[in-house]
Amino acid sequence: MDQLERNKAILSKYIPSDAVPTIAEWVFTYDFKLKIKRARTTKYGDYRPPVRGLNHQITINHDLNKYAFLNTLVHEIAHLSAWKKYGDAIQSHGKEWKSEYRLLLQPFLHDKIFPADVISSLKDYLHNPAATVCSDKTLFKTLRKYDENNDGRIFLDELPLQSQFIAEDDHTYLKVKKIRTRYLCSRVNTRHEYLFHGTAQVKPVSVFSNQ
Numbered sequence: 001m002d003q004l005e006r007n008k009a010i011l012s013k014y015i016p017s018d019a020v021p022t023i024a025e026w027v028f029t030y031d032f033k034l035k036i037k038r039a040r041t042t043k044y045g046d047y048r049p050p051v052r053g054l055n056h057q058i059t060i061n062h063d064l065n066k067y068a069f070l071n072t073l074v075h076e077i078a079h080l081s082a083w084k085k086y087g088d089a090i091q092s093h094g095k096e097w098k099s100e101y102r103l104l105l106q107p108f109l110h111d112k113i114f115p116a117d118v119i120s121s122l123k124d125y126l127h128n129p130a131a132t133v134c135s136d137k138t139l140f141k142t143l144r145k146y147d148e149n150n151d152g153r154i155f156l157d158e159l160p161l162q163s164q165f166i167a168e169d170d171h172t173y174l175k176v177k178k179i180r181t182r183y184l185c186s187r188v189n190t191r192h193e194y195l196f197h198g199t200a201q202v203k204p205v206s207v208f209s210n211q
Helices: 004-012 018-030 068-084 095-108 116-125 137-144
Strands: 033-038 045-048 054-063 164-166 174-180 180-189 192-199 201-207
Touching: 004 018, 018 068, 018 095, 033 068, 045 068, 054 068, 068 095, 068 137, 116 137, 174 192
Parallel strands: 033 054
Antiparallel strands: 045 054, 164 174, 164 201, 174 180, 180 192
16 A cells, blocks of 8 residues: 555545545645644644654544544644745735635535535635634534534534533632623533533533522
8 A cells, every 4th residue: 555545545534525535636736734733622633844854744623524534634724834835924824825715615615525514614714714614603613513422412502601610630610600602601510610611512510409
């Protein structure tokens, strides 16, 4: 098995099958090393330009569903493409990156790769793509719909105020009130207060009365 076929075999585990040939070719065309990383809470992927003779490097979290994985990968390849075209003096998510991201994502916007609702959300997002899909609530929620084994989790903004929930850190919180774009929540066992984004995925806790 040559390197291209090995790349296809690896990619087929993470992205839609119809996207595999194009992405596998891009690995050679753009000459980058792709690393699949453990889940990171602060980012889904990142791009690093070549240093000390090393290749361009892109990392993607292993636990993304195949549609989120593909979108994140294209996002990072757009950084690489912008770096090659314009150098490293450009803004990270400025007009050059936006242009490359739109250009690179376009070939994937059809129903053999993405579901209709994801295509619709991505097309809206492409009007002004941002540093992370988390900033676009509609796209973020649409992509997260396709997560597997979400263990009954919902988005925090779908939970009524004064409800308890279990967060990703496995602690139980009370949803107290909304402050601008986030929710003030109190950890039940300590009463310490924290701010959560409305798109945080949480597990509702049923509280039964003994009365």
